[in-house]
Amino acid sequence: MITVVDHSLIKHKLAYVRDKKTTNKDFRELISEIALLLTYEATRKLSTVKKTVETPIMEAECEVVKGRKPVIVPILRAGLGMVDGILKVMPMAKTGHIGLYRDPVTYQPVEYFCKMPDSLEERQIFLVDPMLATGVSASAAIDILKKHNAQKIKFLCILSCPEGAAYLEEKHPDVDIFTAAMDIKLNNKKYILPGLGDAGDRIFGTI
Ligand code: URA
Numbered sequence: 001m002i003t004v005v006d007h008s009l010i011k012h013k014l015a016y017v018r019d020k021k022t023t024n025k026d027f028r029e030l031i032s033e034i035a036l037l038l039t040y041e042a043t044r045k046l047s048t049v050k051k052t053v054e055t056p057i058m059e060a061e062c063e064v065v066k067g068r069k070p071v072i073v074p075i076l077r078a079g080l081g082m083v084d085g086i087l088k089v090m091p092m093a094k095t096g097h098i099g100l101y102r103d104p105v106t107y108q109p110v111e112y113f114c115k116m117p118d119s120l121e122e123r124q125i126f127l128v129d130p131m132l133a134t135g136v137s138a139s140a141a142i143d144i145l146k147k148h149n150a151q152k153i154k155f156l157c158i159l160s161c162p163e164g165a166a167y168l169e170e171k172h173p174d175v176d177i178f179t180a181a182m183d184i185k186l187n188n189k190k191y192i193l194p195g196l197g198d199a200g201d202r203i204f205g206t207i
Pocket of ligand 1: 078131132191192193195196197198199200207
């Protein structure tokens, strides 16, 4: 299932991330802030367990998130730009990393780095990459997570497009997608239209 998170603050921030005049510093901050707001929606249904705490006045019946610590997994390198914002609202989360490059001959994604916390099968995983373009990298990253026994995976991105969303939903129908916007389509260079350009370059100032 894909959820386009409908929120005025997200819309406002998206206008600035799309703007080519936005500086790398502001772009980085905005990506992080949108990731935080997406996390609010993506974590809405996390299971909780009752916990009694002592307020300064009396006992209170509270709830805390149930189970093992969740895991944020950025797809290198652009996914790194979303991690800080997510950690602001989920500071207990662990972070894994997946590095993929595209083989110049076959165009298939190839894993060059993978480091995960233990017991992925017991944890909620949040796979993150700002752009869901063709969906090939996200799908390959999910394949890797599933090889490490991950069972509960959500995918968070800033922008998506119909091609990427359809591809990912076909390959991994069990993975819910949370996105700030569904754009129009891909161009022939596989960039999202209207999009925001190259997310990694704008986060890391490599343009
Ligand atoms: N990756 C990007 O950074 N931008 C796009 O538009 C598509 C993929």
